[in-house]
Amino acid sequence: GxxxxxxxSRVICKSGTSVKIECRSLDFQATTMFWYRQFxxxxxxxxxxxxEGSKATYEQGVEKDKFLINHASLTLSTLTVTxxxxxxxxFYICSARETGGGxxxxxxxxxxxxxxxx
Amino acid sequence: AQSVTQLDSQVPVFEEAPVELRCNYxxxxxVYLFWYVQYPNQGLQLLLKYLSGSTLVxxxxxxxxxxxxxxxxxxxxxPSVHISDTAEYFCAVTSSGGYNKLIFGAGTRxxxxx
Numbered sequence: 031g032x033x034x035x036x037x038x039s040r041v042i043c044k045s046g047t048s049v050k051i052e053c054r055s056l057d058f059q060a061t062t063m064f065w066y067r068q069f070x071x072x073x074x075x076x077x078x079x080x081x082e083g084s085k086a087t088y089e090q091g092v093e094k095d096k097f098l099i100n101h102a103s104l105t106l107s108t109l110t111v112t113x114x115x116x117x118x119x120x121f122y123i124c125s126a127r128e129t130g131g132g133x134x135x136x137x138x139x140x141x142x143x144x145x146x147x148x
Numbered sequence: 149a150q151s152v153t154q155l156d157s158q159v160p161v162f163e164e165a166p167v168e169l170r171c172n173y174x175x176x177x178x179v180y181l182f183w184y185v186q187y188p189n190q191g192l193q194l195l196l197k198y199l200s201g202s203t204l205v206x207x208x209x210x211x212x213x214x215x216x217x218x219x220x221x222x223x224x225x226x227p228s229v230h231i232s233d234t235a236e237y238f239c240a241v242t243s244s245g246g247y248n249k250l251i252f253g254a255g256t257r258x259x260x261x262x
Binding site for chain 2: 034071073074123
């Protein structure tokens with residue numbers, strides 16, 4: 031089956047630093063990847079849709095200058111949390127949809143990255 | 149706009165008992181419906197999805213769900229649960245056209261007790 035990886039799985043950083051999270055589709059090409067944020071015991075909130083070779087589409091209320099997304103290839107999207115603060119601490123999950131797939135196609139989810147900002 | 153309501157935040161059940169996790173959706177257009185499972189500190193895994201055709205959908209791990217258009221529901225069922233089914237379950241909806249992002253429900257915590 032389709033596999034999506036995320037790196038790192040867990041990161042602790044100091045307030046004010048930047049953190050980069052990678053999302054890779056391992057055995058398929060993904061024109062579209064999605065970044066979600068999940069607070070404890072809550073559902074997933076879509077932050078942005080990442081499109082290979084073009085600018086990401088951010089959801090309302092998500093600061094694009096704070097959460098930088100780059101989708102440089104068909105198998106890799108990165109999320110950089112710039113100048114992280116404790117309120118950015120959360121579980122970040124990415125997903126990928128196979129190239130050419132429409133909304134009916136399954137989104138394959140990565141295992142998530144736990145970010146803790148001190 | 150679309151929305152998903154999972155009616156139960158927690159469902160406790162004994163091992164080998166049947167279970168139903170409820171999901172209702174709201175949409176003005178045709179939808180695709182999904183159930184995902186999340187084990188602790190992990191990403192989401194697809195259980196099953198409804199696209200069209202037969203309203204009874206069978207998924208992995210013995211789960212099934214039934215699409216009911218008149219009641220706008222997509223309840224998830226399993227006839228006999230195992231301890232290993234303890235997890236968070238999310239119902240999600242997307243539309244067949246336009247900006248088709250997945251909208252998730254709040255989740256239902258299934259706790260299977262021995």
